[in-house]
Amino acid sequence: MSSPATGSGALGQPGTRPGRSRLTSGGLAVLRGSVRISLIQLAVHDDEPLSERVRRVGDLVRAQRGADLVVLPELWPHGAFAYQRWATEAETLDDPTVHAMSAAARDLGGWLHTGSLIERASDLQLYNCSVLLDPHGDIAATYRKIHRFGFTEGEAKLISAGEEPVTYPAPFGTLGFAICYDLRFPELFRLLVDRGAEILVIPAGWPARRVAHWRLLLQARAVECQAYVLGCATAGEHCEVRMSGHSMVVDPWGEIVAEAGEDEEVLTVEIDPARVAEVRRDFPVLRDRRLGLPAPAPRG
Numbered sequence: 001m002s003s004p005a006t007g008s009g010a011l012g013q014p015g016t017r018p019g020r021s022r023l024t025s026g027g028l029a030v031l032r033g034s035v036r037i038s039l040i041q042l043a044v045h046d047d048e049p050l051s052e053r054v055r056r057v058g059d060l061v062r063a064q065r066g067a068d069l070v071v072l073p074e075l076w077p078h079g080a081f082a083y084q085r086w087a088t089e090a091e092t093l094d095d096p097t098v099h100a101m102s103a104a105a106r107d108l109g110g111w112l113h114t115g116s117l118i119e120r121a122s123d124l125q126l127y128n129c130s131v132l133l134d135p136h137g138d139i140a141a142t143y144r145k146i147h148r149f150g151f152t153e154g155e156a157k158l159i160s161a162g163e164e165p166v167t168y169p170a171p172f173g174t175l176g177f178a179i180c181y182d183l184r185f186p187e188l189f190r191l192l193v194d195r196g197a198e199i200l201v202i203p204a205g206w207p208a209r210r211v212a213h214w215r216l217l218l219q220a221r222a223v224e225c226q227a228y229v230l231g232c233a234t235a236g237e238h239c240e241v242r243m244s245g246h247s248m249v250v251d252p253w254g255e256i257v258a259e260a261g262e263d264e265e266v267l268t269v270e271i272d273p274a275r276v277a278e279v280r281r282d283f284p285v286l287r288d289r290r291l292g293l294p295a296p297a298p299r300g
């Protein structure tokens, strides 16, 4: 599905579309103007083995040729609720899943945000980790999910929490990273804005029963941060949890640019990152923040 506002049209090579200029910095293009983004809303089912899903996703990424940035959802290799698979399927960032995605990014000739996977770190701890690959297939940035979902179960029990908010200055704008449950914590997004984020990338494996929260919070983060929000969710059902679908691109005014349905689909839109500075200039609420207010007295 494509945004009616932008359409997907014939896919040209990056930098060849009207209204977009291309400079070079350190061997990578610096893009200005319209930026093409594809969110791949994958269906994750129990019966698809990891290796087959990785192959299928690599082909889907390659098929988005012409996109400047492709985004995948949270934990698509294993399933966001397939807790019993995580320890056995966890990989380092030098293992087959990231290698396959690097090859796909190279063939794509664009940036690939890999959603997330269960990372086995060098200290053997597990993290829910996003990897951003550049058009050469090299790792440009990683982000470990800071807020673990599950209260006393699931992520809260099985994986370690990331500690570091991450932004990355991509050629088309500064990306701010978050994963799924992080969406509920506005203070993280303030930190990302303070570090320059203009495009917030939020892969998710969000259950259908809370889809109303997903839609509302994506728009809220866009309005309060005056930033683009790319929310890429999973579809399908695994471990008896029906996933939300409804991946969305929201603009810095809070308007939904495009929204997917409930099933697997690719959402392709063109955005103009210069809109972020325009909205922040014309309606400068971020300047009215009161950062020096006294801390509340301890309760009780």
Ligand SMILES: NC(=O)CCC(=O)C(=O)O
Pocket: 074, 080, 149, 179, 180, 181, 182, 184, 204, 205, 206, 207, 210, 213
């Ligand atoms: N995988 C997740 O982080 C799920 C988050 C969720 O279901 C919620 O915040 O609601």
